[in-house]
Amino acid sequence: MHVNCIRKHIFAAMQQFDVIIIGGGAAGFFTAINLAEKNASLKIAILERGKEVLSKVRISGGGRCNVTHACFDANELTGYYPRGNKELRGPFHTFATADTVTWFQRHGVLIKKEDDGRMFPQANTSQAVIDCFIRLQQSLRIQLFTGENVLSIQHNADKWQLQTTQHIFAAKEICIATGSSPAMWKLLQQLGHTIVPPVPSLFTFNCKDERIIHLPGVATNVSVHIKDTRLRSSGPLLITHWGMSGPAVLKLSAWGARILHDMNYAFTLIVNWLHDEDAESILQKLKSLKEQQAQRIIIVKSPFTIPNRLWESLVQAASINKQTRWADVSKTQLQQLAQQLCQCSFNIKGKSTFKEEFVTAGGIDLKEIDFKTMRSKVLPSVYFAGEVLNIDAITGGFNFQNAWTGGYIAALAMDESMLI
Ligand SMILES: Cc1cc2nc3c(=O)[nH]c(=O)nc-3n(C[C@H](O)[C@H](O)[C@H](O)COP(=O)(O)OP(=O)(O)OC[C@H]3O[C@@H](n4cnc5c(N)ncnc54)[C@H](O)[C@@H]3O)c2cc1C
Structure with a gap:
């Protein structure tokens, strides 16, 4: 086959999107949903390596999902993050606890506060969050692909090309929300990012x-x-x-x-x-x-x-x-x-x-992220949200707050950049 023909053939087999989110966890869903809400005309996909999405949300907070913490001052909130406290100051002025509570309530998940400040869905089950996310993903026509482990990421002719175990996907912009995945960190290191070595926290x-x-x-x-x-x-x-x-x-x-x-x-x-x-x-x-x-x-x-x-x-x-x-x-x-x-x-x-919640300290070096947009300073049109970054907090709902804040800001920034 002629080279151009082969290219065309590959291109046709490739699934094309405006934006692809890698990782179907808390940060990935929150990014995709907020982006789709900002711009309904965008073709958005979530690629998840597992059979199930949102598996950590399901088991979080002893099955009740401690979505955030009743700390409503952005500066005070940063004090709960051993890694990320300086960098999150700006993002928390855009999207923090009060915004999380309003966001969930606006989407039908009422939130309650417990005596120690932890905040949970009033229904007392993480299923309330999962149902909300899945309903929005479907109604906003975000395409969800499970069993798609992203194995390689390449930039070709102004597009990101993602090779999974089964298919090739392409998008103008990508958001990496893969949590604490050593394989993805290795891949990102090969692409030029610095990884702060992971160690357990909590x-x-x-x-x-x-x-x-x-x-x-x-x-x-x-x-x-x-x-x-x-x-x-x-x-x-x-x-x-x-x-x-x-x-x-x-x-x-x-x-x-x-x-x-x-x-x-x-x-x-x-x-x-x-x-x-x-x-x-x-x-x-x-x-x-x-x-x-x-x-x-x-x-x-x-x-x-x-x-x-x-x-x-x-x-x-x-x-x-x-x-x-x-x-x-x-x-x-x-x-x-x-x-x-x-x-x-x-x-x-x-x-x-600690069975209620555990996280990993380490991940993408924060110096390599623009926290106004969550965009990579190393790779063009690549955004990050959630635990993939070297951000983690003490127990109490702060780790999810980081996922919501990062996801929201990445969505805003991707929406703006797609308009250009
Ligand atoms: C038992 C437990 C309880 C917790 N409870 C709470 C709590 O109550 N409150 C709180 O604030 N925090 C809690 N946490 C921490 C919280 O779950 C995490 O901080 C949060 O899930 C991070 O979200 P994320 O989307 O960044 O990563 P994840 O939720 O880990 O999602 C990442 C997703 O990306 C997928 N993925 C990875 N690599 C690839 C790839 N190459 N291709 C495609 N997909 C890929 C993964 O399969 C996963 O689904 C808890 C953690 C644990 C383990």
């Missing part, structure tokens, strides 16, 4: 320590820090069968994702069970208790806000036996107790998955 700490091993389920407000680092956080800590979890620990795992990875998840965690009290002032309080409650047995009742069972454990860890009265406790024992209460040191060895 995990719990493994710790086998006599002081807490018999206390799973006990929770209290603490402040914590990791020895020899600047990593600190505060909030509720939950003792688990494997070690420690709860917001104080999850925040540390997110902010320290890279450092803790480099430490091979073996480090010393210092817990202040009394939150912001210091050991010296607690020692004074313990000395007053020794005088005021001389005849009482120490272990019987916690004089602080910590649960009794934890108090019992810390008293024993300070070498004070079960029968000791306040009158009989030595100065050294009181010092040890103050230490256990305010500077309680634990050897952490390893991590476990």
Whole structure:
């Protein structure tokens, strides 16, 4: 066959679109829907490698999908993103929490807020979000292709050509919303992007320590820090069968994702069970208790806000036996107790998955993205949204907020650029 003939043949077999979104997850659907709403005449496709779309949305938030977090100030919102906090400032002024809530409500998904600030569909199921997205994808005539794993991306004659396991697709503009996919990062690296190496974020700490091993389920407000680092956080800590979890620990795992990875998840965690009290002032309080409650047995009742069972454990860890009265406790024992209460040191060895939500830190280097448009500074007409970027947040709905914000901005920008 003549070369031109072959070209024509390939061209005919190729599926042509104005815009192709790679990845049928939260960010991909949100981008496609917003773009189609802006410009109904565009031919848009979503390519998804799996048989199912929106699979992470389905399992998210324990099956309820924590869509965002009730933080309505754009600057404050950025503070929840260990990676992306500087870059998201601008985007959040365009599309943030209030916009998410309005968007979903406008599309029939009512959103409710829980006491801790997390926001969920009122229906209490992620299916409400999935149904909404699928209904819009169909009514807006966005073509959805499943089982299409994009294996190569090439720029040919002002078009992007995408080779999947089954077909060849082409589009003027593409948006990459493939989440934490190592294969796609490798492909993008070959195309000239820099990838910040992925490491896990949002995990719990493994710790086998006599002081807490018999206390799973006990929770209290603490402040914590990791020895020899600047990593600190505060909030509720939950003792688990494997070690420690709860917001104080999850925040540390997110902010320290890279450092803790480099430490091979073996480090010393210092817990202040009394939150912001210091050991010296607690020692004074313990000395007053020794005088005021001389005849009482120490272990019987916690004089602080910590649960009794934890108090019992810390008293024993300070070498004070079960029968000791306040009158009989030595100065050294009181010092040890103050230490256990305010500077309680634990050897952490390893991590476990936090089942409610886990994300990956790492991805496309943020220096290579124009955050006014979510457009690549390296490749022409390529946009990004969601977790494919080196952006991640602590738990609570912030990771989806990043997907919605990025998707919305990419859609606006692609719409504008298609008009030119
Ligand atoms: C168990 C769990 C619970 C979570 N709960 C919450 C929560 O309640 N709130 C919250 O804010 N965050 C939550 N998260 C995080 C949140 O799910 C992610 O941040 C979010 O899904 C990222 O969206 P995304 O569209 O960027 O990526 P994804 O949702 O991962 O979607 C990417 C899609 O791209 C597809 N894809 C990848 N490579 C290719 C390719 N080469 N060709 C075609 N398709 C491809 C994938 O199959 C996938 O469907 C949770 C995460 C987990 C794992």
